Amino acid sequence: MHYVLVLLMLREIHCFTRVAERLSFSRAAADLGMSQPAMSQAVTRLERATGVRLFQRTAREVRLTAEGKALLGHARQVLESAQAFTGEAARLARPTIHLAYPPLVGTLAARIARRLASRTPALGVELRPAGRGAAAQALADGEVSAAILATPAPAQFVTAARFHVTVDHLAVPVSHRLAPSAKVTPAELAGQVLITPSSRPWSGLPGRARTVADDDFSAALDLVAAGAGLLPIPQLLARTIKRDDVRFVPLDAGDLRITYALAWSKEHVTPELMALVQAVQDALWTR
Template structure:
């Protein structure tokens, strides 16, 4: 088997075939016209056939040249892909940080991830939506480096970048008389149940909501923790109960079967922040923490 022609000569062949001109092909590749003619001549000699029919006025592909041109292009594309992949493999791997986050503040997590992807050198953030319990377990096991979750923050972890999210609306079924009101006060909830989590730390938002109700008959425990407010709206639409929701949710979500009515329940706020293990701090983790802080300052 004869050795394959040099790739550079095949490149010259494809470029002359594109322009049907030795001079323009040579200019494209930064060569002189005689050097281009010599390269084509060597290729034709090694193949034992003419690739171009030349006259004093024009250059045309020969029948053999037309047949071989698709193979030349495929070969050049493959060579280019080979070089690109080799260059990618030669680069050091980008560091990856796994971030668990509460769905309500997913936009903040996404903005921080974009900020790190655009820096130099880039840091890849793998986002994992998770509730409070799942995020805490992932932190404990070392499956994620940082978690963006609501208070109370898990013990044994460092926390920072805290911020408050106001809870000023009640989600009610669209057909309920409450949906037509401009504001709901606790006194209007005598015959209604309010959806609450089982975990209501003292002093927290959920504990304050429960304190505004006159008895346990006025609330319905739906989970240990309420992390995904959007999913809870299905229970509201089904008539299971009303749901205190953050301003963010009332602004972003539109459903025909649920209405968001302002709620006069006092200064209700949920506190969110980052939590991470002090034993697993890395430069990349600190960069992520700073990115979240910067995102909070510029939102």
């Protein structure tokens, strides 16, 4: 019975912990915006419910009893658990969008999530990093609400908010003859093997194509290091990836780029999805 009463007396437990921290009913009451009598009554109710005296009170001081000291840590845990419970309940009650995205555009995905969290009413976003194939499958299976996909996206999806990532570097093995180059031109790629995403050949570049899974740059760089081919990549990756076995050389390839778009199923259009579309468009305009 006492256990049930304690669980139901969060306000009283809060008052107890504040008095224990301040060792003053008046200061604790001021902290919580209560009157001193109300604070004293709350602690008294908790003492009666538990059958434990929590404080020794005199005209000059307030001290925790041995029992009060023993219960203080537990009281704090109860309050922390209650706070975690209410926070998680609020999160679960909030509409949530599940967004798949390629790791290459993770900065944009994070910016979109922040925008939706700060809107009124707030909209939660669960981010799922995934390559193009996995993201498209998750979208088709209804596991995510939308996905940022390299275009062309599968025909069954609606797309909007297109944007481009310029491909202006070339990943080569450190021992390759092009590794010391200040800049590589397309003509220098004649006869080379180019590691190529399966859904988008590198338009305008000579060389023989070796196709790999879309957006799996990590695996593609392993192939580069093994001498299996050269990989055109965006500058963003060249700046952030550090490898001793691969060199990133500027590539003068003109308008070579990867185009991405936000994709979703036309059968699952919701107000939350439309808010996501707007957030993506806003994030692209303000980057």
